Amino acid sequence: MSGPSPSTAPGTLPSATPALELRELECFLVLAEELHFGRTGERLYVSQSRVSQLLRALESRIGARLVDRTSRRVRLTPLGEEFRTSLRPAYDALRATVERARSAARGIEGRLTIGFQGTADDRIMRAIDAFHRRHPGCATQIVEIPLCDPFGALRSGAVDVAVTLLPVAEPDLTLGPVFSAQQQTLAVSVRHPLASRTAIAAEDLAGTPLISPDGPAPAYWRAAHAPATTPQGRPIPAGPKVSTLQEGLTLAAAGRGGMLLCRPTADYHGRRDISFVPVTGLPDSVLGLVHHTARETARVRAFRTAVTEVAK
Numbered sequence: 001m002s003g004p005s006p007s008t009a010p011g012t013l014p015s016a017t018p019a020l021e022l023r024e025l026e027c028f029l030v031l032a033e034e035l036h037f038g039r040t041g042e043r044l045y046v047s048q049s050r051v052s053q054l055l056r057a058l059e060s061r062i063g064a065r066l067v068d069r070t071s072r073r074v075r076l077t078p079l080g081e082e083f084r085t086s087l088r089p090a091y092d093a094l095r096a097t098v099e100r101a102r103s104a105a106r107g108i109e110g111r112l113t114i115g116f117q118g119t120a121d122d123r124i125m126r127a128i129d130a131f132h133r134r135h136p137g138c139a140t141q142i143v144e145i146p147l148c149d150p151f152g153a154l155r156s157g158a159v160d161v162a163v164t165l166l167p168v169a170e171p172d173l174t175l176g177p178v179f180s181a182q183q184q185t186l187a188v189s190v191r192h193p194l195a196s197r198t199a200i201a202a203e204d205l206a207g208t209p210l211i212s213p214d215g216p217a218p219a220y221w222r223a224a225h226a227p228a229t230t231p232q233g234r235p236i237p238a239g240p241k242v243s244t245l246q247e248g249l250t251l252a253a254a255g256r257g258g259m260l261l262c263r264p265t266a267d268y269h270g271r272r273d274i275s276f277v278p279v280t281g282l283p284d285s286v287l288g289l290v291h292h293t294a295r296e297t298a299r300v301r302a303f304r305t306a307v308t309e310v311a312k
Contacts, residue, residue, distance in 0.1 A: 024058040025091055027051055028066060032084045035074045092172075092294040099297055109137035112299045115145040115159035117287075118245060118265040123180055123310050124163055131306040138299055148214040148243040150221060154292045160300055166286045167224055174296070176289040176304045179311035182262040184285050185276040187248075189255040195275035202281030203230045209239030209257035211248045225260060231281055249274060261285075 031040045037048045044051070059066050066080035076084060112131075116124060120142060128140055145153050150164040154173060161176075168175045186205070188195050194204065205227075212226030229235055239257030242248040248259045253273040261269075262285035266276035289307050291300045 021054075021057070022094075024054045024061075025087060027054040028058055028080075029084065029088060029091060031055065031067065031074070032076055032080070035076075037069075037074065095294050096296055099295065108135040108298055108302050110299065111139045111141060112161070112303055113141045113143060113159045114303070115143050115153050115162035115164075117145050117147060117150060117162075117164050118262070119268045120163070121180065121264050121268075124307075127303070127306040127310040130310060131303050134306070135299075135302055138302075146243055147217075147245050147248070148241075149216050151218075151290070152216060154290060157292075157295070160295070160297070161289055161291045161303055163287055164290055165221075165225065166288050167221060168288055168290055169220060170218075172293055173290050174293045176291065177308040177311050178286055178288045179307070180262075180264070180287040181284040182264060182286075184260050184279045184282050185263055185266045186279050187252045187259045187261050187266060187274050187276050189253055190273055190275050191255060192258070192275070194258075194277055197277050199278040199280055202279055203232055203234060205236050205258070205279070206230050206234040209237040211239040211251055211257045211259040212241055213248075214241035214243050245269070 027040065027044060030043050031037070031051065034040045034043065037051050041048045041051045046054075055067060062079075062083070064079050065077050066083055068075050068077055114124075114128070128142070131138070131140065143153075143159060145159070145162055145164065150162070151168075151170055151173060153159040154162050166175075166178065186194065186200065186208070188208065192208070194200055194208065210226040213222050215222075226239075227236060228238070237257075239259075240251050242251065245261075245265070249269060249271070251257060252259045253271065260279070260282075261276070263276075263278075270276070289304060291304075
């Protein structure tokens with residue numbers, strides 16, 4: 001009987017497929033997003049030459065080019081596009097699995113950063129209290145999320161979870177418990193013709209420019225909070241775009257337009273130069289707890305449980 005071949009160590013199985021390196025896969029996915037070797041290196045904290053080295057190693061393992069690079073641009077080859085589409089969910093699932101194992105090993109400790117839009121109302125504060133009682137070893141930090149960027153802090157890692165206004169239709173984010181459905185109000189200057197009304201119908205919005213959140217909030221999200229038409233299809237004038245809630249309230253007080261807000265936010269930010277008029281005929285304003293799908297941890301799951309129980 002012959003012994004093992006020189007290239008195969010005793011006790012191991014030969015393989016025709018070279019082992020893939022996670023760093024190479026990570027590099028490829030970042031490059032596929034940036035399409036720029038310099039920016040990819042900055043995100044990975046490596047040099048451009050290291051990015052090129054990792055890419056060449058991955059292409060060598062696969063046996064074909066994944067990226068076409070010229071002096072003017074970088075683009076994925078057809079095989080590269082197909083590989084990215086297949087790789088992304090598998091890579092995200094692997095990262096999430098590793099993070100869950102790390103979290104389980106550490107227990108619920110460390111820090112959980114919670115972002116919120118508008119007002120951190122009583123439900124959120126009760127969920128935080130419940131979370132602290134169950135997991136005293138985990139500190140929480142509460143930060144406000146800009147009105148114009150409901151999902152950016154989740155993607156950058158600045159927050160672990162976020163309480164944001166619906167709708168949420170982001171492929172890389174997971175929507176958890178939904179709660180706090182509230183009637184909408186229209187914030188207008190006390191000098192506005194609608195200010196003295198006890199309530200208005202949604203069709204009345206056709207006469208008032210609506211102040212809306214600016215980008216980078218997605219277009220569908222901005223349209224939900226400053227619709228372009230009434231339910232019956234009458235056009236609503238577009239008002240100024242703002243980055244923060246306080247900017248919007250200030251412009252409303254100055255008579256530049258009206259701004260739709262849920263009732264609790266209106267109550268919290270009440271001021272003498274603004275009237276908050278209830279609006280009938282519009283969908284309720286609803287909050288949801290959101291986290292980045294690839295960054296789910298034991299802390300995130302524990303807080304989601306607390307919010308779910310409080311929201312019942």
